[in-house]
Amino acid sequence: MPPVLEAARPVAADTAPLTEPTPPALTDQVALARLYGQPLFKIPHDLYIPPDALEVFLEAFEGPLDLLLYLIRKQNFNILDIPLVQVTDQYLGYVEEIRSRNLELAAEYLLMAAMLIEIKSRMLLPPKVKEGEEEAADPRAELVRRLLEYEKIKLAAQQLNDIPQHGRDFVQTQIFIEQSLQPRFPDVDVAELQAAWRDIVRRARLVQHHHISREALSVREYMSRVLKQLQGQRFVPFEAVFAPQEGSAVLVVTFIALLELAKENLLEITQAEAFAPIYLRLTYLPISTV
Structure with missing residues (x-):
């Protein structure tokens, strides 16, 4: 079968050329075509061209x-x-x-x-004319x-x-120009601002220190306060000298003040019988003027 003229294409390594290697004298000539990957400088006499190789369709219809x-x-x-x-x-x-x-x-x-x-x-x-029609369709x-x-x-x-189409008829260009005008900052969303504030509070809690401070309470001051409260009264209930709304620290200092007054014999703590209410009274009576 005579050789077939084909377009230039690469040849696998294991495909052996059918024509002999081109002489060195012909390497400078322009090849007419490639036959099995080898340049062809002269048209063979027994060249076979398939019938469909030179067909040209001038009109293409969509249906x-x-x-x-x-x-x-x-x-x-x-x-x-x-x-x-x-x-x-x-x-x-x-x-x-x-x-x-x-x-x-x-x-x-x-x-x-x-x-x-x-x-x-x-x-x-x-x-054929249908009923109700004057002439046939x-x-x-x-x-x-x-x-x-x-x-x-x-x-x-x-x-x-x-219509001009982007990417087919024209390409949109972008130009970046640096301007020394007032910069336009992007709008900040309320949710983003809340998230930023929560993050700051969270970081502040991680680095803050716990400080314990001593409350300056004077026992002598509360001793004077108890004496003023008992002055002019014979018996005062034990719980009447305490102010729970002022906190536990004030209660402790008040109790220590009562003990100090009892120690110095300025205050008597009495009880009529077991499990009876406890009363407080001064050990001295103020001198009344006639």
């Missing part, structure tokens, strides 16, 4: 309606009065051409071809409606495609 609309507009036919015989013959010629090469692609076009043949056959038959009406809708959508798509 059977696109092809049918192309045939009508190319020959300036009135789309509302399509000469179905000519259009069908041209359409079938194109379908037969693509059917011989790509049967899967031709399947969709064959369906439209069957529809055209059906409409052509109905036009050859005598028209044109068999081409449905096809014309579909063609007009397709043409409208196609024109709209072309108009949208003509």
Whole structure:
């Protein structure tokens, strides 16, 4: 079989070239092509070119309606009065051409071809008028409606495609300019401000120290206070000299003051019987003036 001309492509390491190495004298020439990875400087006499290698498709259609609309507009036919015989013959010629090469692609076009043949056959038959209608419906009406809708959508798509698109027709540029104007700071959200404040309070608790301070309470001062409270009274209940609302430290100092007064014989602590209420009274009576 004669060699086949192919596009330049890399050759695996284990593929042996079919042609002999190029002589050193020909390395400066421009290669016409590459045959199995080797430069070809002269066209062989027995060169075989596949039939499909030089095929060029000048028109590409998106479907059977696109092809049918192309045939009508190319020959300036009135789309509302399509000469179905000519259009069908041209359409079938194109379908037969693509059917011989790509049967899967031709399947969709064959369906439209069957529809055209059906409409052509109905036009050859005598028209049938339905009840309530003055004249018979044109068999081409449905096809014309579909063609007009397709043409409208196609024109709209072309108009949208003509609009400049970002990334296809133009590229958006960004320019950074340093300006010595007043900086614009971003707005701070209330939730972000609360979170920042909570973080500061949490860190403050971690580094703060616990200070214990001694409350300056004078026993002598509370001794004088108890004497003033008992002065002019014979018996005072024991709990009456204490002020619980002033705190435990004041209670302790007051109790120590009572003990000191009793120690110095300035105060008597009496009880009539066991488990009876405890009373306080001064050991001396103030001198009354007559």
